[in-house]
Amino acid sequence: MNFIPYGRQDIDQGDEQAVLETLRSSYLTQGPKVAEFEQALCNYTGARYCVAVASGTAALHLAVAALELPKGSEGITSPNTFTASANSMVYCGIKPVFADIDPVSYNISPEAIAAKLSDNTSLITAVHFAGQPADMPAIAKLARQHQLRVIEDAAHAIGSCYPDGSKVGNCCYSDLTIFSFHPVKTMTTGEGGAVMTNDPELYRTMLLLRSHGISKDPAQMSQNPGPWYYEMLALGWHYRLTDMQAALGISQLGKIDRFKVRRRAIVANYNAAFATNPLITTPHEVAGASSCFHLYVVQINFEKLGKSRADVMQQLSERGIGSQVHYIPVHTQPWYQQHATARPGDCPVAERYYQCCLSLPLYSAMSDEEQQRVIAALNEVLG
Numbered sequence: 001m002n003f004i005p006y007g008r009q010d011i012d013q014g015d016e017q018a019v020l021e022t023l024r025s026s027y028l029t030q031g032p033k034v035a036e037f038e039q040a041l042c043n044y045t046g047a048r049y050c051v052a053v054a055s056g057t058a059a060l061h062l063a064v065a066a067l068e069l070p071k072g073s074e075g076i077t078s079p080n081t082f083t084a085s086a087n088s089m090v091y092c093g094i095k096p097v098f099a100d101i102d103p104v105s106y107n108i109s110p111e112a113i114a115a116k117l118s119d120n121t122s123l124i125t126a127v128h129f130a131g132q133p134a135d136m137p138a139i140a141k142l143a144r145q146h147q148l149r150v151i152e153d154a155a156h157a158i159g160s161c162y163p164d165g166s167k168v169g170n171c172c173y174s175d176l177t178i179f180s181f182h183p184v185k186t187m188t189t190g191e192g193g194a195v196m197t198n199d200p201e202l203y204r205t206m207l208l209l210r211s212h213g214i215s216k217d218p219a220q221m222s223q224n225p226g227p228w229y230y231e232m233l234a235l236g237w238h239y240r241l242t243d244m245q246a247a248l249g250i251s252q253l254g255k256i257d258r259f260k261v262r263r264r265a266i267v268a269n270y271n272a273a274f275a276t277n278p279l280i281t282t283p284h285e286v287a288g289a290s291s292c293f294h295l296y297v298v299q300i301n302f303e304k305l306g307k308s309r310a311d312v313m314q315q316l317s318e319r320g321i322g323s324q325v326h327y328i329p330v331h332t333q334p335w336y337q338q339h340a341t342a343r344p345g346d347c348p349v350a351e352r353y354y355q356c357c358l359s360l361p362l363y364s365a366m367s368d369e370e371q372q373r374v375i376a377a378l379n380e381v382l383g
Contacts, residue, residue: 004374005322007184007295010259010365015251022247030211030240037246038194040253045169047177047196049203051210052246056155056180058239059193060088060125063176066195066205067123067149069094075123076116077153078108079329079350085125085153086330094123096340098331100347104284106130106297109349110138117142123149128157128168130295130326131186132286136162136173155180158187159260159292169196176202181245186259186292186364187252189245209236259364260292266362266371267293273375274298279305279382281356295326296362299353305382309358312381319377324359 022033038050053059064075071093077085079098086096099112106129113124124143126134136152143150152174154160158181160168169177176199181192197203208215213236218224221231241249267283274280281299285291302309313323329350331342344351361374 001320001373003320003322004361004366004370005363006324006359006361008363008365009183009188010255010363011188012255015248018247018251019244022244025243027243029242031243033243033246033250034241037189037241037249037253040250041169041179041194041196044253044256045167045177045196047169047171048198049196049200051195051197051203051206052241052249053193053195053210053239054241055191056178056182056193057084057088058237059178059180059195060084060151060153061091061237062206062209062239063151063178063195064088064092064094064123064125065209066202067151067175068205069122069149072120073122074118074120075125076113076121077125077330078127078129079331079347080106080108080129080327080353081127081153081330082155082327083330083333085127086336089123089125090339095120096330096336096342097121098329098342098347098350100349101129101353102135103349103353105132105134105286106283106353107132107134107286108139110135110142112347113139114142117146121146121148123151125151125153126174127153127155128160130283130297131156131160131291131293132283133157133160133162133168133289133291135286140173150174150176152177154178155185155193156294157292158185159256161290163286163288165290171196171198175199181249181252184294184363186263186294187249187256189241189249189252192241192245192249205234208234210239212236212238256292262364262366263293263362264291266366267296269368269371270296270298270360270375274378277379277382293362296360297326297357298360299356300358300382302356307381312358315381316377319373319380321374321377322361325354325357326359327354329354
């Protein structure tokens with residue numbers, strides 16, 4: 001039997017043809033396809049501006065850097081995420097502060113954010129875990145009250161919609177929203193990411209920082225002696241996306257709604273299959289929202305089961321089923337223990353969640369037969 005991974009890309013002949021056409025064109029690195037991809041993302045989400053970059057981590061770093069927040073100030077984020085959400089703050093001299101998660105949605109809790117606010121807080125980075133939108137109306141209200149900047153880490157949430165029906169990425173609740181296009185995400189560019197914004201100044205800053213801080217725009221330069229000339233106006237990075245990746249992204253984005261329908265059908269099938277199992281808690285969808293589920297995360301009562309999570313994962317693997325853990329709480333990571341004030345016990349809800357969570361296979365190319373294999377294998381392992 002083939003091994004079923006917890007996540008994988010969904011690539012078809014149209015995607016292959018799009019990349020092949022770009023390989024045969026005059027551009028391989030950043031060129032017209034990147035601009036076309038950026039415009040397609042704007043059209044899809046409703047945001048005014050987009051800057052495509054090399055990865056979701058690059059997108060987060062660029063977003064924090066563009067805000068030019070006071071060094072030494074604090075940024076509040078979720079412990080239930082990949083390390084890049086907090087790392088991007090550290091890169092820019094911002095101190096990460098971790099606010100606990102909601103026990104139902106597993107997203108950062110607005111009440112926990114409010115409890116962590118201080119006179120030194122400058123930023124909130126809200127993570128849309130597993131594709132489920134965080135409570136952005138409440139978070140945006142907090143930010144307005146305290147004059148804070150807001151970034152949405154939507155690495156999991158391309159295609160998701162808020163309860164008001166609008167698409168994640170439109171930046172109606174935030175200054176900036178980032179996406180990731182890693183192969184396990186809902187759509188892919190191989191590696192890649194993007195930052196969305198409605199602020200023209202932030203957009204111009206990110207364009208500059210994306211490419212070494214260098215400009216050839218005569219309006220930005222102090223002099224212009226000839227066509228060879230450029231000026232480095234800021235300390236930027238090499239965060240550009242290639243035209244090959246952008247071509248794949250354009251093709252993938254055209255299928256995003258189909259991907260969403262399939263992912264939601266798989267989630268519904270899982271939920272129905274596990275509904276009566278007392279050892280399993282299935283994910284709860286935020287009321288009114290429409291999640292383009294990136295992950296299918298269950299909570300398993302391992303203590304009652306009498307098996308460890310490692311045992312369950314090993315026994316699933318022996319049956320050809322991949323699984324994963326999302327996430328080890330960031331504030332418990334050794335680097336943050338050494339360099340921040342965060343300590344185990346600071347976010348008890350996230351820490352309890354971590355003890356029981358397990359991600360099961362979910363990807364749009366997954367067949368009904370493969371899903372039934374996963375369901376049967378988990379039921380067998382759990383007895």
